[in-house]
């Protein structure tokens with residue numbers, strides 16, 4: 461079987477472009493992973509998600525273990541078959557969402573026990589159980605089970621939590637075992653502290669992983685603080701392995717992260733914002749519910765290749781959003797995912813050509829212009 465591998469094809473400053481190869485297909489980096497929380501990217505058919513340019517999806521262990529359960533998905537042939545997505549899937553470990561969604565959480569050295577936010581049933585996730593669930597799902601890229609403390613927190617809390625996560629990383633590695641063609645990623649923790657991040661990176665590299673995530677960011681610290689950490693955190697991780705920034709972000713967060721050496725990202729923002737009537741465009745955010753669009757026959761973004769822009773007017777998108785028609789979520793999500801994938805594609809091209817600094821200037825200048833003037 462083909463093994464999991466990563467090849468960098470070009471660098472420009474700290475930014476890198478390359479290809480992650482897996483038995484289920486290649487992932488062009490920098491890569492944006494749409495989020496398919498409950499075995500679906502909401503409002504999208506899998507073939508349409510692929511048409512936007514996505515090479516890989518993210519699935520959520522916490523949601524899937526509760527409903528329909530990992531065991532049921534395994535009996536039905538695994539997550540790829542279940543949701544009709546044949547290309548690579550990355551699953552998170554469940555840890556982050558236990559902390560953000562579940563009730564009555566109890567954290568011990570062994571793992572986390574909690575009550576389901578759906579029906580109150582009691583569950584436990586340990587590093588070993590997280591590896592088992594992600595294997596039952598058939599995930600191509602498996603994430604270590606870790607703990608992510610909410611920020612702000614004091615240094616001792618961050619340090620203790622990071623060290624627990626490193627012990628869990630070792631247990632995750634042992635439980636994952638040797639699975640050719642599948643990858644296990646470690647997750648760096650340490651809050652905003654450079655020395656704790658360095659300790660975490662060293663501990664992970666001692667264990668050895670196929671890729672490394674920068675965890676514990678995009679949890680309310682703000683873009684300036686996140687970028688300060690990204691000025692040093694990716695450099696603490698191996699050059700020759702993929703680096704994944706979890707849960708990021710807005711378009712300018714993504715561009716700033718790529719400029720600092722990040723290869724992979726995921727975020728619910730393009731799909732969630734689509735459902736609430738927000739479109740990301742080259743000229744910034746457009747709120748389609750705004751009355752200024754009611755009579756506007758022009759496309760959302762004349763340069764966009766998606767069906768929402770190619771086949772419909774702003775007036776129509778405004779109308780179906782106001783009328784709460786299902787096609788509103790479909791078209792707006794399709795547009796936003798297309799915008800995100802085209803953003804990644806443009807960054808990959810600019811890095812390959814060595815023009816990423818100029819490309820970033822043009823990206824920021826277009827956003828500062830703002831939306832086209834009302835008619």
Ligand SMILES: [Zn+2]
Nearest residue numbers: 764766769795
């Ligand atoms: Zn579009």
